[in-house]
Amino acid sequence: GALVYQYPRRTICKSGTSMRMECQAVGFQATSVAWYRQSPQKTFELIALSTVNSAIKYEQNFTQEKFPISHPNLSFSSMTVLNAYLEDRGLYLCGASMGQSNERLFFGHGTKLSVL
Amino acid sequence: GDSVTQTEGLVTLTEGLPVMLNCTYQTIYSNPFLFWYVQHLNESPRLLLKSFTDNKRTEHQGFHATLHKSSSSFHLQKSSAQLSDSALYYCALSIDTNAYKVIFGKGTHLHVLP
Numbered sequence: 001g002a003l004v005y006q007y008p009r010r011t012i013c014k015s016g017t018s019m020r021m022e023c024q025a026v027g028f029q030a031t032s033v034a035w036y037r038q039s040p041q042k043t044f045e046l047i048a049l050s051t052v053n054s055a056i057k058y059e060q061n062f063t064q065e066k067f068p069i070s071h072p073n074l075s076f077s078s079m080t081v082l083n084a085y086l087e088d089r090g091l092y093l094c095g096a097s098m099g100q101s102n103e104r105l106f107f108g109h110g111t112k113l114s115v116l
Numbered sequence: 117g118d119s120v121t122q123t124e125g126l127v128t129l130t131e132g133l134p135v136m137l138n139c140t141y142q143t144i145y146s147n148p149f150l151f152w153y154v155q156h157l158n159e160s161p162r163l164l165l166k167s168f169t170d171n172k173r174t175e176h177q178g179f180h181a182t183l184h185k186s187s188s189s190f191h192l193q194k195s196s197a198q199l200s201d202s203a204l205y206y207c208a209l210s211i212d213t214n215a216y217k218v219i220f221g222k223g224t225h226l227h228v229l230p
Binding site: 006034036042043044046049057093095104105107108109110 | 151159160161162163166206217218219220221222223
């Protein structure tokens with residue numbers, strides 16, 4: 001079956017430092033990968049949508065300079081949170097699909113980021 | 117812009133009673149795809165239902181929903197709630213046919229009491 005492995009599951013970083021999270025798709029071709037952030041008590045905010053062989057589209061309030069994303073092939077994507085601060089706390093989820101809008105998103109387990 | 121509205125933040129009901137979680141959406145796209153995702157405590161969201169066909173009932177695991185484009189609604193229903201149904205439920209909208217993008221509602225926490 002189709003699975004998405006996301007790691008690390010939890011991470012703690014000092015304020016001003018950076019951390020990288022990765023997603024691995026198994027059992028299907030992850031043509032599109034969407035990265036979301038679920039801040040405490042909030043819903044999922046789309047950070048950016050990455051499609052292989054296309055430019056990465058960042059949503060308003062999120063930038064490549066802050067959240068650089070790599071999507072080099074159909075099974076792997078990574079995102080880095082640069083210079084993390086308290087407002088960057090939350091659960092970061094990657095959701096992968098085969099790229100058509102009627103396809104379900106397969107989510108990783110999420111990376112819970114705490115910032116000290 | 118495109119959005120999803122879930123009016124209830126918390127729904128509390130007793131086991132055995134019917135469930136209805138509201139979802140309405142807004143989009144200029146004429147053929148949206150609607151989804152319900154469920155997120156149990158300490159787990160990632162998983163797909164519960166999806167639909168893109170107007171006025172057609174979709175069912176899975178006892179839950180059902182019908183997309184009504186006339187009212188831009190996709191309410192989630194179940195005839196009899198179970199304790200294990202307690203979770204966060206997110207209604208979501210897909211609008212981009214070229215590159216997959218999903219917009220989530222704020223979520224409704226369903227709390228089923230014994």
